[in-house]
Amino acid sequence: MRIDCDVLIIGGGPAGLCAARSLLGTGLNVLILERDPFLGGQLLKQTHMFFGSKEQYAGTRGFEIGQILTREVQASPNVTVMLETVASGYYPEENFILALEKEKKLYQIYFKKVIVATGASEKSLLFEGNDLPGIYGAGAVQTLMNMYGVMPGQDIIMIGSGNIGLIVSYQLLQAGVKVKAILEAAPTVGGYFVHAAKVRRMGIPIFTQTTVKRALGQNALEAVEIVNLDSKWQYVAGTERKWSCDTLCLAVGLSPMSELLWQFQCEMRYVSELGGYVAKRNAIMQTTHPDVYIAGDVSGVEEASSAMLEGTIAGFAAAKALHKMLDSVDQVIQNSQKFLDEMHRGPIGEKIRNGLAKVEVDVCL
Amino acid sequence: MKNKASVVIVGGGITGVAIAYELIKRGVKDIIVLEKNTLSSGATGRCGAGVRQQWGTEMNLKLSIGSVKRFETLQEELEYPHDIEFSQTGYFMPAYTEKQVEQFKKNITLQRKFGLHVEWLEPSDCRKVVPIIDLKGLMAATYYDKDGHLNPFHTTQAYAMACRRKGVDIELFTELIGIKTEHDSIKAAITSKGVIECDSIVNAAGGWSQIVGNMAGVSIPTYSERHQILITEPIEPLFRPMVMSFYHNFYTQQEPNGAIIMGIGDPNEPKEINVDSTYLFLQKMASVVTTVLPPLKHARVVRQWAGMYNMSPDKTPIIGKTQIKGFYLACGFSGHGFMISPMTSTLIAQMMTNEPLAIPEIETKLDLGRFERGELFVEPSVV
Numbered sequence: 001m002r003i004d005c006d007v008l009i010i011g012g013g014p015a016g017l018c019a020a021r022s023l024l025g026t027g028l029n030v031l032i033l034e035r036d037p038f039l040g041g042q043l044l045k046q047t048h049m050f051f052g053s054k055e056q057y058a059g060t061r062g063f064e065i066g067q068i069l070t071r072e073v074q075a076s077p078n079v080t081v082m083l084e085t086v087a088s089g090y091y092p093e094e095n096f097i098l099a100l101e102k103e104k105k106l107y108q109i110y111f112k113k114v115i116v117a118t119g120a121s122e123k124s125l126l127f128e129g130n131d132l133p134g135i136y137g138a139g140a141v142q143t144l145m146n147m148y149g150v151m152p153g154q155d156i157i158m159i160g161s162g163n164i165g166l167i168v169s170y171q172l173l174q175a176g177v178k179v180k181a182i183l184e185a186a187p188t189v190g191g192y193f194v195h196a197a198k199v200r201r202m203g204i205p206i207f208t209q210t211t212v213k214r215a216l217g218q219n220a221l222e223a224v225e226i227v228n229l230d231s232k233w234q235y236v237a238g239t240e241r242k243w244s245c246d247t248l249c250l251a252v253g254l255s256p257m258s259e260l261l262w263q264f265q266c267e268m269r270y271v272s273e274l275g276g277y278v279a280k281r282n283a284i285m286q287t288t289h290p291d292v293y294i295a296g297d298v299s300g301v302e303e304a305s306s307a308m309l310e311g312t313i314a315g316f317a318a319a320k321a322l323h324k325m326l327d328s329v330d331q332v333i334q335n336s337q338k339f340l341d342e343m344h345r346g347p348i349g350e351k352i353r354n355g356l357a358k359v360e361v362d363v364c365l
Numbered sequence: 366m367k368n369k370a371s372v373v374i375v376g377g378g379i380t381g382v383a384i385a386y387e388l389i390k391r392g393v394k395d396i397i398v399l400e401k402n403t404l405s406s407g408a409t410g411r412c413g414a415g416v417r418q419q420w421g422t423e424m425n426l427k428l429s430i431g432s433v434k435r436f437e438t439l440q441e442e443l444e445y446p447h448d449i450e451f452s453q454t455g456y457f458m459p460a461y462t463e464k465q466v467e468q469f470k471k472n473i474t475l476q477r478k479f480g481l482h483v484e485w486l487e488p489s490d491c492r493k494v495v496p497i498i499d500l501k502g503l504m505a506a507t508y509y510d511k512d513g514h515l516n517p518f519h520t521t522q523a524y525a526m527a528c529r530r531k532g533v534d535i536e537l538f539t540e541l542i543g544i545k546t547e548h549d550s551i552k553a554a555i556t557s558k559g560v561i562e563c564d565s566i567v568n569a570a571g572g573w574s575q576i577v578g579n580m581a582g583v584s585i586p587t588y589s590e591r592h593q594i595l596i597t598e599p600i601e602p603l604f605r606p607m608v609m610s611f612y613h614n615f616y617t618q619q620e621p622n623g624a625i626i627m628g629i630g631d632p633n634e635p636k637e638i639n640v641d642s643t644y645l646f647l648q649k650m651a652s653v654v655t656t657v658l659p660p661l662k663h664a665r666v667v668r669q670w671a672g673m674y675n676m677s678p679d680k681t682p683i684i685g686k687t688q689i690k691g692f693y694l695a696c697g698f699s700g701h702g703f704m705i706s707p708m709t710s711t712l713i714a715q716m717m718t719n720e721p722l723a724i725p726e727i728e729t730k731l732d733l734g735r736f737e738r739g740e741l742f743v744e745p746s747v748v
């Protein structure tokens with residue numbers, strides 16, 4: 001079936017929702033496609049309170065932010081939401097997005113502007129036995145625990161000491177699961193100091209320059225063989241040791257889900273600081289394809305706060321391009337840009353700043 | 366990259382690497398293969414990789430039978446440490462019109478003369494070979510169980526590894542951008558990474574063959590035509606052979622892992638360099654294939670892509686010399702260049718080393734000159 005809309009938003013996480021919120025009241029016909037049965041994206045798994053500025057809901061729990069945004073967007077008459085609907089491909093000659101609803105119904109969706117806010121997917125690690133039952137990505141563990149109230153296991157080893165590894169370890173602990181250790185391949189802990197201090201206080205050891213070499217078990221995970229790494233990330237022979245556990249959780253980073261952007265033939269670049277392949281974009285989140293905007297983790301893996309700001313900017317920019325602008329649109333965009341810049345300031349923002357420098361193009365397309 | 370070679374081969378598809386292998390096997394030294402992208406990035410890595418011997422002319426029978434013989438032992442010959450996945454699960458070719466029945470009868474007589482035990486199937490026999498086929502409109506079919514399928518990536522890689530071991534230089538991400546000739550002879554290949562002085566250049570550039578021809582001032586009447594293809598999720602085994610219907614213009618086969626690949630020809634496909642995918646293809650493919658093989662309507666598509674057939678005016682390959690001394694052509698395969706690549710490469714190598722040709726008549730039947738002479742080749746059995 002054919003559907004026509006003015007602005008198509010792919011992905012109903014914080015980025016997509018904020019983009020939709022920017023378009024409220026413009027009279028533009030906005031459509032959100034979300035493959036999950038609910039809006040909110042990653043936020044729904046996040047039971048902890050957010051940091052940052054008040055405008056970005058600091059002090060509120062992640063899933064509550066998701067609920068607030070969802071209510072705002074769903075109350076609006078010019079926004080339609082299709083849940084359990086996957087944007088499965090862009091067809092350049094026919095110029096539509098093909099969407100599959102509930103694995104049954106196909107839609108050809110025509111649009112004037114599209115905002116791709118598909119988020120990121122979890123990375124995995126290569127080691128012997130990595131397909132044994134009991135080995136999860138951190139996102140899956142969070143989904144099981146925080147959304148469905150299911151404990152993934154009793155006795156866990158966490159791989160990765162970035163913020164996700166630290167936060168999920170803490171949440172596991174709160175749920176009464178034993179977290180044996182956090183292993184980190186790098187020489188230093190990746191996440192924020194406060195998060196690391198919190199898990200250490202609870203008695204979870206963090207071993208740097210250590211990784212998993214093999215997973216052992218008959219029908220499910222029973223133990224892992226861990227090993228030390230030298231400064232060149234090579235195994236140190238003779239340091240292998242076996243630890244029993246029933247669950248191994250991999251929190252080794254995310255990479256942008258940029259498949260649709262490749263299909264749009266946006267100019268792409270591999271930027272390790274941003275998690276993988278990302279599209280080049282200008283300050284208003286427009287890619288090298290003039291009708292395609294990006295926002296959130298798909299434009300570079302970062303945080304919900306930046307995703308919300310980018311979504312806001314992309315939404316207003318699309319409205320402006322379609323000549324549905326509030327008088328103050330440039331001012332609003334500049335405000336969000338200012339917040340983003342502030343977020344990226346200082347030593348913590350350095351990595352992202354370096355990454356962005358590689359994909360931001362000056363020209364207004 | 367070296368700046369001198371005896372032979373420069375343009376194209377890192379199956380044709381280019383197979384030619385390099387056949388040449389070095391015959392003692393030719395200083396061979397360079399140029400590939401502007403990666404190995405198998407052209408039609409080779411996008412193709413159905415079906416191998417059939419059920420052809421309607423002596424020429425194509427010789428090319429395909431000779432090639433299958435080589436495929437049977439290729440993995441050992443190339444000392445490839447992996448599996449090129451050659452499986453002989455047959456081709457099933459249904460007929461839906463009187464005319465097709467007549468043609469298939471003629472074909473089978475000729476095929477049997479060449480020693481192929483092709484079976485003639487009445488509609489009531491067809492489900493023994495393809496249990497899920499709908500019999501509506503089906504008038505007869507031919508089936509040959511020694512036709513088959515390979516993995517095109519592994520096969521290309523197998524040739525390439527053997528080439529490198531024997532000393533061929535394969536230059537990836539290196540594009541031929543010009544050809545220098547003098548007194549109607551090849552002098553040098555001009556590439557994006559420098560000039561290579563050489564005596565011979567082989568045009569195995571697939572969908573770009575006409576462009577490479579122009580570089581040498583040789584007008585090749587080939588053109589590129591997009592063909593689309595899709596693959597489903599792996600499902601339980603439903604049928605073994607490639608099912609190829611000329612009437613519906615499609616082919617489909619279940620791969621060893623259970624995934625089903627299928628493609629359909631469409632006269633409206635763009636005749637240009639274009640590998641975009643369309644929804645129209647998805648729709649058309651799905652509606653046609655599910656009328657012939659109804660259970661496939663439950664299979665979910667996981668991926669679709671497109672490649673280019675390099676078409677010649679008579680849908681038959683161009684293999685041979687040109688008016689420029691040292692400039693050889695192996696192109697215009699019109700959608701079946703993979704299955705005959707062992708013979709294509711052998712013939713080109715024999716030609717370049719002045720050996721007697723395995724199929725001597727190619728010199729007057731598959732050469733470029735046939736178009737000027739108005740001697741088009743007629744093959745009745747093409748999709």
Ligand SMILES: Cc1cc2nc3c(=O)[nH]c(=O)nc-3n(C[C@H](O)[C@H](O)[C@H](O)COP(=O)(O)OP(=O)(O)OC[C@H]3O[C@@H](n4cnc5c(N)ncnc54)[C@H](O)[C@@H]3O)c2cc1C
Pocket residue numbers: 010011012013014015016033034035036040041042043046049050051085086087088117118119120139142163164167168257295296297298301302303304305306307
């Ligand atoms: C454990 C953890 C803790 C975090 N803590 C914080 C924190 O404290 N503060 C903070 O600011 N950030 C935090 N983050 C990061 C934050 O959650 C993400 O950066 C943010 O959710 C990214 O938003 P997004 O909208 O780009 O992507 P997502 O939230 O991932 O949303 C993308 C949405 O798109 C949908 N989608 C994807 N592809 C398609 C398709 N083809 N068709 C239809 N729908 C599709 C997905 O189902 C999903 O709902 C945390 C992340 C994790 C994992």
Ligand SMILES: Cc1cc2nc3c(=O)[nH]c(=O)nc-3n(C[C@H](O)[C@H](O)[C@H](O)COP(=O)(O)OP(=O)(O)OC[C@H]3O[C@@H](n4cnc5c(N)ncnc54)[C@H](O)[C@@H]3O)c2cc1C
Pocket residue numbers: 375376377378379380381399400401402403404405406407408409410411412413414415416539540541542569570571572573577592593594628671672673674695696698699700701702703704705
């Ligand atoms: C959808 C589809 C299905 C098919 N199914 C079958 C089948 O079932 N059986 C079968 O036998 N055949 C099939 N074919 C046809 C088959 O794929 C081709 O005939 C065969 O792969 C041609 O191989 P090649 O090496 O000649 O060309 P290609 O594989 O196209 O290789 C040519 C190479 O040359 C390179 N090149 C081009 N110009 C330059 C330059 N200037 N400098 C450097 N490099 C250059 C290209 O990058 C390319 O890699 C199919 C084709 C398609 C598209």
